[in-house]
Amino acid sequence: MREDFLHYIWQHQYFDKADLRTAGGEEIQVLRPGHRNADAGPDFLNARLRLGEVEWNGAVEIHLRASDWARHNHQIDPKYDQVILHVVGSHDAEVVRTNGSLIPALALQPRLMPELLGRYTALVEAPAAAPLPCAPLLGLVPEITRTMMVDRALFERVERKADAVLDLHQHLGQDWEATTYHALMAAFGFQKNSEPLARLAKALPLAVLRRHRHNPRQLEALLFGQAGFLADNEETVADEYIQSLKQEHEFLRHKYNLGAAALQVHEWNYLRLRPANFPPVRLGQLAGLLHARPALFDALVTAQSVSALAEFFQAPVSEYWRTHFRPGRAGKVPAIGKSSICLLITNVVVPLRVAYARHLGQPALVESSVALLSELPAEHNQFTDVYDALGFAHGSAADSQGLLALHKSYCAPRRCLHCAIGSRLVQQPRVAR
Known part of the structure; x- marks a missing residue:
């Protein structure tokens, strides 16, 4: 017990x-x-x-x-x-x-009550390999209970992400544009490179980038130079474009005293990544976004639809980064994909808008922001597949996020008594609907 x-x-x-x-x-x-x-x-x-x-x-x-x-x-x-x-x-x-x-x-x-303790024990001591502690008894739980619990887990997940945005906003002097920049940088790492991209945002303040936003070459020099991708090697030493970025970065690095904060190339992760997800490819997309979208925060908060947000993220990328997977290595690079855009909307736009709505005290904006997830396709992975197989509704990203939250916050740690599904099973195991 x-x-x-x-x-x-x-x-x-x-x-x-x-x-x-x-x-x-x-x-x-x-x-x-x-x-x-x-x-x-x-x-x-x-x-x-x-x-x-x-x-x-x-x-x-x-x-x-x-x-x-x-x-x-x-x-x-x-x-x-x-x-x-x-x-x-x-x-x-x-x-x-x-x-x-x-x-x-x-x-x-x-x-x-022995029967109550017995039902609780059966849930929390279910084998670790079991897909869900309550899987054998799910048929006894009304569908509305399951739906409401997934919705609750979804809102809890979004609120936690919004809390992180608000903490970042406070840390950055309550500057919403800087908050958006840092959140976007980290999210463009798509887990594998989220941490180094978050550090790159600290190594390259938005105030510096803003001064060179209208010059794509200087923008790329700052991003790729501070990321450590302009070091000479056998692939870059004869690349005229990379050498020009290196020269530009040297000048700007000294001008803004940026050198000590720069990352090293070995800090980036390539393992088990497709070339389209390589860090330089994502940096090229970020450079295009920062050049083409002068007001990040305003655009993301005021967009009225998922299609408008998708258009926002499909900013033009410079010719070099459409034809190179990494500095000095040529290859045709696809544009940012639909699945990546969906993840950015899920992990950046929705939490950002919810955080802003809470800052303003506008509950209606919270609901409309979370509702964007219902317009995005469902995400499929090893965790959501388990719930799919057990009959949970899974038709949109809202469902996916709710199921992921249910798994992480309740099922995996065996917090069954904090879950409406587990609580109902402990109380009324034989009442079916």
Whole structure:
């Protein structure tokens, strides 16, 4: 049994309350179990209990064993002085506040419903190889419950991404254009090179790029030079265009004192990447985007449709980077693909718009931004395929993002009691719809 099960039991009061008493024999009446605390401190706040003849308002702390109180050093933490009841699986020790006063305890292990514990155990102890802990019982869960849970997971995922955008916005002095630039740079790495592209954004401030946006060659010199791609090698030493970019970068590097921040070519990842995804190809596309789209943030926030956003990302790329996969190596390079554009809309545009909507306090803009995902095709991978096979709706990127969030936040870590699907199965395993 895990501690989250006791949290669930207490929150929903799923235990035998007949002759409910503390470990010391005092009668307990639960008037209000309290609400879950997501921050530091006791597990449940604003609980209301009657202990004997006295009514108490305060917090409830929950542990598998009463002795965990001392192991967590709560006896010296003033935040826990507000605890009025210590709810435990087994009562193996008395616990006290910082002033030495005894805290009443309630042992739940003898009061648990065996069938409830059995169903919970079956979920959280399902073999790691099982596609989902609840897979064998999904037929017992109403479709609306599954749909609502996927929607909830989707919004949680988008909110987390929006939180990251807002943190970036704060770090960049509340400059939305700079925030968009940094977010786009990282996203153009498409996982494999997201981290070095994020560092490149720091190594090449937007303020510098803006001064040279109208000159494509200087723009490319800054991007490729700071990325470390203009170093001489057997492929580039005789390439006139690369040599001209190198010369331009040397001048601009000294002018803006950029040298110390530049990346090295070995910091980029090529392993298991198709040539169309090579870092220089993505940098060429970024250079075209930064040259052709002077107002990144405004364009992404005001676009009225997915087609308008797709057009935004299809900016012209210079001739050299349409015909070279890497500096000095020729080859026909395809334009940015539809799947890449869909990922950029999913991972940059939607979180950016949601973050901006929250900044302005406009819930309607949040909903319309998330709704863009419903216009994008579904993403298929090893995780979404599992849910597909189990009959989950999967017709758009909104579904994909919801399923990925469900997997990462609930199914993989076995947080079944926090999931509406798992919670329903624990409570009502034989009610089918």
